[in-house]
Amino acid sequence: MRAHGAVAIRAEHVSKQFRLGKQRNQFPTLRESLTSGALRVVRGVASLGRGRAEDAADPTLLRALEDVSFEVRQGETLGIIGANGAGKSTLLKVLAQVTEPTSGRAEVHGRLGSLLEVGTGFHHELTGRENVFLNGAILGMTRNEIRTRFDEIVAFAEVERFIDTPVKFYSSGMYLRLAFAVAAHLEPEILLVDEVLAVGDAAFQQKCMGKMDEVAREGRTVLFVSHNMTAMEGLCDRLIWMRDGRIAQDGPTREVVSDYLRTYLTTRTETAWLDASTAPGNEQVRMHAARVRPRDGRAGDAISVETPFVLEFEYRPDSAGLLPSLHLFNDEGVVVFNVGPTEPSPWRERRERGTLVRDVCHVPANLLNDGVHRVAFCLSKGNDVVFWLDDVLTFDVRDSVAQRGEWYGKWAGVVRPLLEWETGSLP
Amino acid sequence: MSPEASVTIIQPSRGWVSLRLGALWRYRELLYFLVWRDVKVRYKQTVLGASWAILQPFFTMLIFSIFFGKLARMPSDGVPYPLFAYVALVPWTFFANGLTLSSNSLIANQGLLRKVYFPRLVIPLAAVASGLLDFVIAFVVLFGMLVWYGIVPTWHVLWLPALVVLALVTSLGAGLWFSALSVMYRDVQYVVPFLVQVWLYSTPIVYPASLVPAGWRTAYAINPMVGVVEGFRWALLGTGTAPGPMILVSALAALAMTFGGLVFFRRMERTFSDMV
Numbered sequence: 295m296r297a298h299g300a301v302a303i304r305a306e307h308v309s310k311q312f313r314l315g316k317q318r319n320q321f322p323t324l325r326e327s328l329t330s331g332a333l334r335v336v337r338g339v340a341s342l343g344r345g346r347a348e349d350a351a352d353p354t355l356l357r358a359l360e361d362v363s364f365e366v367r368q369g370e371t372l373g374i375i376g377a378n379g380a381g382k383s384t385l386l387k388v389l390a391q392v393t394e395p396t397s398g399r400a401e402v403h404g405r406l407g408s409l410l411e412v413g414t415g416f417h418h419e420l421t422g423r424e425n426v427f428l429n430g431a432i433l434g435m436t437r438n439e440i441r442t443r444f445d446e447i448v449a450f451a452e453v454e455r456f457i458d459t460p461v462k463f464y465s466s467g468m469y470l471r472l473a474f475a476v477a478a479h480l481e482p483e484i485l486l487v488d489e490v491l492a493v494g495d496a497a498f499q500q501k502c503m504g505k506m507d508e509v510a511r512e513g514r515t516v517l518f519v520s521h522n523m524t525a526m527e528g529l530c531d532r533l534i535w536m537r538d539g540r541i542a543q544d545g546p547t548r549e550v551v552s553d554y555l556r557t558y559l560t561t562r563t564e565t566a567w568l569d570a571s572t573a574p575g576n577e578q579v580r581m582h583a584a585r586v587r588p589r590d591g592r593a594g595d596a597i598s599v600e601t602p603f604v605l606e607f608e609y610r611p612d613s614a615g616l617l618p619s620l621h622l623f624n625d626e627g628v629v630v631f632n633v634g635p636t637e638p639s640p641w642r643e644r645r646e647r648g649t650l651v652r653d654v655c656h657v658p659a660n661l662l663n664d665g666v667h668r669v670a671f672c673l674s675k676g677n678d679v680v681f682w683l684d685d686v687l688t689f690d691v692r693d694s695v696a697q698r699g700e701w702y703g704k705w706a707g708v709v710r711p712l713l714e715w716e717t718g719s720l721p
Numbered sequence: 722m723s724p725e726a727s728v729t730i731i732q733p734s735r736g737w738v739s740l741r742l743g744a745l746w747r748y749r750e751l752l753y754f755l756v757w758r759d760v761k762v763r764y765k766q767t768v769l770g771a772s773w774a775i776l777q778p779f780f781t782m783l784i785f786s787i788f789f790g791k792l793a794r795m796p797s798d799g800v801p802y803p804l805f806a807y808v809a810l811v812p813w814t815f816f817a818n819g820l821t822l823s824s825n826s827l828i829a830n831q832g833l834l835r836k837v838y839f840p841r842l843v844i845p846l847a848a849v850a851s852g853l854l855d856f857v858i859a860f861v862v863l864f865g866m867l868v869w870y871g872i873v874p875t876w877h878v879l880w881l882p883a884l885v886v887l888a889l890v891t892s893l894g895a896g897l898w899f900s901a902l903s904v905m906y907r908d909v910q911y912v913v914p915f916l917v918q919v920w921l922y923s924t925p926i927v928y929p930a931s932l933v934p935a936g937w938r939t940a941y942a943i944n945p946m947v948g949v950v951e952g953f954r955w956a957l958l959g960t961g962t963a964p965g966p967m968i969l970v971s972a973l974a975a976l977a978m979t980f981g982g983l984v985f986f987r988r989m990e991r992t993f994s995d996m997v
Contacts (some may be wrong), residue, residue, distance in 0.1 A: 308731075394733050399730065400769050414832060424758075437750055
């Protein structure tokens with residue numbers, strides 16, 4: 295936590311509405327407007343662009359922001375999370391004065407720089423050098439400011455050799471690096487950042503995050519919109535969770551992230567079928583419950599890549615010798631593993647019918663990669679599948695901040711084991 | 722910029738908004754860079770580069786001279802027809818290109834509009850101003866023609882800067898209207914070329930203003946380009962009208978159109994980033 299000073303941004307009851315349908319998706323032709331708009335013109339040109347009273351019940355009206363109020367102190371790093379279309383980007387655009395609020399008021403104290411998109415205004419025919427000056431001017435830097443920081447910008451972007459080459463010959467990585475470098479050297483008191491981390495290669499993302507962290511540590515105010523929860527946890531003190539244009543939650547990062555994940559990811563860490571007549575099953579088996587929980591916790595408790603956890607299945611077999619197994623899928627639908635008991639004799643020898651049994655599968659720490667995982671449960675007898683239940687459990691394996699160090703991107707791979715390494719010099 | 726002093730208040734603008742020309746002044750460097758970009762890109766992207774600035778009015782002049790001058794025997798106030806036409810075509814080309822470019826400028830720069838804040842007026846203004854270099858280049862050729870025809874300009878040439886400003890204001894005024902409209906109505910991009918053509922023939926370029934009955938000339942000058950073209954001919958060739966009622970009417974018409982355009986543009990500005 296850093297010490298925070300005076301108010302940097304204050305938003306009071308900010309709302310923003312868009313008109314959906316024709317006017318947004320498809321541009322009206324003059325003829326349409328001349329005919330339909332003739333009446334409006336008669337009512338007076340003065341009403342042009344003004345909000346209209348009849349909008350209240352209009353279904354084509356999208357309320358992108360509704361009654362949003364919050365305060366950001368100087369030096370604070372505030373993250374904004376939410377599903378697509380929740381109003382995060384609109385909020386930044388209102389603060390950046392790109393779009394006007396429909397009602398409400400906001401105050402911005404100090405020079406504000408926005409990174410709503412990397413490379414805004416870059417022209418592919420111009421050289422790197424020319425684009426630095428152009429982009430800098432677009433972002434609000436004076437020529438002198440750009441000149442004094444020029445070498446630093448170019449060095450940060452690592453494009454020294456190509457600075458006098460038109461950017462159309464740049465690789466996309468070089469292009470992004472240069473674009474980010476200009477924006478990063480804007481040195482505003484308040485920086486708005488929208489999803490820059492969604493672009494570029496791993497090394498570039500790391501560099502961006504490092505720079506943003508540096509900006510934040512210098513005591514400047516940062517507002518940061520992202521889907522990357524790990525980045526959020528690494529950078530932000532406080533989070534605002536936007537939902538349907540409103541602030542759903544505003545609080546310490548860890549708290550908001552876990553609440554957000556619990557709601558946003560439709561996870562199902564525990565299912566119980568209390569009524570046997572509607573529970574999934576057949577004449578040989580009837581499900582009772584399933585859950586996933588940390589080895590030392592309850593269903594619903596967070597599971598990270600470092601948490602050993604168990605998968606539990608409760609059912610009433612009506613047939614002898616049913617052997618359980620499960621498929622575990624990752625969020626791309628890849629089967630991470632398919633396992634059954636290594637020593638199946640207790641199941642094979644099972645003779646009780648109609649009694650409730652519980653099978654428990656232990657998954658060690660440092661096996662799964664982070665992300666949402668789904669479980670399919672299967673019972674078989676010999677070579678026949680007797681019962682199969684898809685998506686019986688869906689749960690999120692969270693990333694671990696402690697393991698990561700400087701790197702905030704997604705770790706590649708279906709699994710993420712911790713393996714032993716050694717090193718030694720050869721004679 | 723001192724940090725303590727800069728507090729930005731963001732709220733919906735209501736009713737008639739101020740023109741905020743002060744903000745435009747603060748963003749003069751951006752204006753400079755946008756002009757610079759437009760010029761640079763235009764010259765880089767085209768094979769013939771800067772020579773377009775000459776070729777466009779020059780070939781138009783050739784065609785006009787053959788068909789209107791030679792074949793139709795259009796009167797030219799006693800001046801050789803090629804010179805008569807070219808003197809008019811230089812400011813006209815500046816005006817027509819400025820109008821076309823500024824009308825499309827908001828659409829062409831929609832990426833900027835959606836992502837960054839700055840006074841939107843900078844965009845059409847830069848589009849018009851970027852034609853000034855072309856104008857200067859075309860003017861050099863005009864100078865050569867004056868020498869070729871042995872015409873020595875008088876002190877009247879001192880009026881030229883004012884006339885160029887009038888052409889610029891006219892171009893910007895119309896461009897403001899059309900660029901603001903183009904955000905809402907994409908038809909504008911088809912309207913403008915047609916309008917430029919009609920405007921060309923309602924301006925004394927292929928014919929002298931003296932063809933218009935004397936009683937109607939002042940009314941004729943409501944088209945601001947009448948004042949610009951006649952002014953150019955008077956200043957360089959010593960023909961036509963001295964700056965008098967006609968040019969005054971043209972100037973007033975241009976100012977009215979531009980002021981209206983500014984107000985309209987500012988009023989529509991709030992919707993630009995949502996519409997483009």
